[in-house]
Amino acid sequence: MKAYMQAPDGTIIQTADPSLWSDSWTLLPNKKGAKAFRAYHIARLRETIKPEDKIYCLLRHRSRSGMVCDIAVKHTGPDGLSDITFSTSAALGWSMQNNGVRVNGCGMDMGFHLVYTLSRVLFPKGFGCIGEKCPSNDHSNGDRDHPPHSDERPHWHNDGGYALRHSWL
Numbered sequence: 001m002k003a004y005m006q007a008p009d010g011t012i013i014q015t016a017d018p019s020l021w022s023d024s025w026t027l028l029p030n031k032k033g034a035k036a037f038r039a040y041h042i043a044r045l046r047e048t049i050k051p052e053d054k055i056y057c058l059l060r061h062r063s064r065s066g067m068v069c070d071i072a073v074k075h076t077g078p079d080g081l082s083d084i085t086f087s088t089s090a091a092l093g094w095s096m097q098n099n100g101v102r103v104n105g106c107g108m109d110m111g112f113h114l115v116y117t118l119s120r121v122l123f124p125k126g127f128g129c130i131g132e133k134c135p136s137n138d139h140s141n142g143d144r145d146h147p148p149h150s151d152e153r154p155h156w157h158n159d160g161g162y163a164l165r166h167s168w169l
Contacts, residue, residue, distance in 0.1 A: 004033025012040040014090075041090035042121060048077050049084075051127040051163040052135060055118065056081070057111035058169045060100035069110045070100030073118075074169065088114070091121055115166040123160025136162045 003018040005025045014037055018027050028036060049055075054076060061070040073088045074081050089096045092114075096102060103110045129136065136157040157163075 002030070002034075004028040004030065004037050006033075006036070010040070012037045038090060038093060041087045045084065045087050045091055045118075046122055048082075049075060049122060049164065051123065052130050052133065052165065054165040054167055055084075055115045056167050056169045057114060058100070059111075061098040066106045067104065069103045070096075070098040071103055071111055071114055072100045073114065088118055092117060109166075111168055112166050115164055116161045119164040120159075120161040123163045126156055126158040126160050127163040129155035129157060135165050138162075 001016065003015050004012060004027075005015055005018055005021050006012050006028055008024050012028070012033070014033075015021065018025075056074040056076070058072040058074065059069060060072050062068070072083065073085045075084050076082075085099065085101060086096065089101045092101065094101050094103070101114060103114050105113065127136075134157075137159065138157050
């Protein structure tokens with residue numbers, strides 16, 4: 001059984017045995033805990049991931065049928081390449097297997113699907129155009145104007161799914 005615990009500093013964890021945690025940790029009700037756990041990891045990812053960042057995918061496992069992939073997720077930040085697989089799994093509400101986020105489906109680039117979905121979760125209201133290298137599909141679909149987002153000339157992309165770039169390792 002999953003249980004959710006909250007530390008005094010606001011950290012939220014998922015555990016199978018709440019009795020292992022000290023009395024300073026608060027046991028959260030399952031529904032509230034699951035929602036808080038997801039929100040906590042979304043907030044942590046938003047602190048480090050910004051529009052135009054590149055997210056790297058590493059295939060850890062693929063089923064024989066090709067219908068299921070387990071993909072590790074990496075991000076380059078100021079400290080180099082960091083593993084964000086667990087936070088990505090928690091933010092999306094997808095399970096983890098074989099040290100990767102479990103992605104179901106086939107017939108398309110599942111790494112792109114994972115990064116696009118993560119981007120939609122991190123930027124649900126879209127993102128401001130970042131200039132010439134803006135990854136938004138709006139520029140591929142007719143809008144060739146690339147002004148950077150500013151107060152004087154706002155240019156907002158409503159689909160947050162294209163805020164991040166994707167690459168395989």
